[in-house]
Amino acid sequence: MELYFSPLACSLATRISLYEAGADARFIEVDTKSKRLRDGSDFYPINPLGQVPVLRTNDGWLLRENTAILPYVSDAFPAAALAPPPGTAERAKLQEWLGFISTELHKGVFVPLLDPHAPADVLSYTHKRVALRLDLLEQHLHGREFLLERFSVADAYLVTVLNWARYSGVELSQWPSVQQYFERIARRASVAKAMAEEYVLYSEEQDRRNAAAT
Numbered sequence: 001m002e003l004y005f006s007p008l009a010c011s012l013a014t015r016i017s018l019y020e021a022g023a024d025a026r027f028i029e030v031d032t033k034s035k036r037l038r039d040g041s042d043f044y045p046i047n048p049l050g051q052v053p054v055l056r057t058n059d060g061w062l063l064r065e066n067t068a069i070l071p072y073v074s075d076a077f078p079a080a081a082l083a084p085p086p087g088t089a090e091r092a093k094l095q096e097w098l099g100f101i102s103t104e105l106h107k108g109v110f111v112p113l114l115d116p117h118a119p120a121d122v123l124s125y126t127h128k129r130v131a132l133r134l135d136l137l138e139q140h141l142h143g144r145e146f147l148l149e150r151f152s153v154a155d156a157y158l159v160t161v162l163n164w165a166r167y168s169g170v171e172l173s174q175w176p177s178v179q180q181y182f183e184r185i186a187r188r189a190s191v192a193k194a195m196a197e198e199y200v201l202y203s204e205e206q207d208r209r210n211a212a213a214t
């Protein structure tokens with residue numbers, strides 16, 4: 001498989017999941033500002049929206065959207081048990097969490113808060129939406145290790161999104177169970193490895209962008 005990714009973006013969730021699965025994967029870096037790959041080629045033919053993640057499967061077709069890619073990866077590597085079996089109530093709960101993370105947290109809260117061009121009233125409106133969503137997570141995660149009964153692709157997505165809190169003025173310490181969950185999952189081997197690698201790539205990307213701007 002090949003994963004088109006951008007450092008520390010939501011595509012990190014798929015990298016974590018591929019590491020959990022022990023998958024033989026290739027990672028192709030995309031600059032989501034210039035919409036170019038590191039070799040200079042155009043990313044738009046891969047995704048007309050210019051967004052990561054995109055997964056190229058071993059059969060050669062392309063899959064977009066976190067909520068499709070993450071279950072696909074878990075089903076491709078059943079031995080890793082990264083999702084409950086299809087057709088079960090637990091699997092439906094996994095989809096529920098993926099939908100919540102994708103729409104209520106990723107797009108609903110963090111995208112506007114991380115947008116340097118977001119108008120002030122959008123930021124204050126969005127900050128007001130944070131509490132309801134993190135309160136829900138706080139209640140669910142209190143006394144729990146994972147979103148479901150064991151680590152799943154939903155945890156890979158949630159730790160990826162919560163990692164943006166520090167850059168977006170969201171103080172996770174107001175939700176102690178969420179903060180403890182984030183710190184605990186971030187120490188998990190696959191997550192720590194993926195994050196450490198992508199922090200290096202992120203810093204290199206920032207250096208390249210700064211050099212290009214001067």
Ligand SMILES: N[C@@H](CCC(=O)N[C@@H](CS)C(=O)NCC(=O)O)C(=O)O
Pocket residue numbers: 006009010011032049050051052053064065066067102
């Ligand atoms: N609906 C897509 C959204 C993916 C997305 O928002 N990707 C961001 C990185 S976290 C991106 O590529 N942003 C660049 C852009 O929108 O131009 C999904 O859930 O996979």
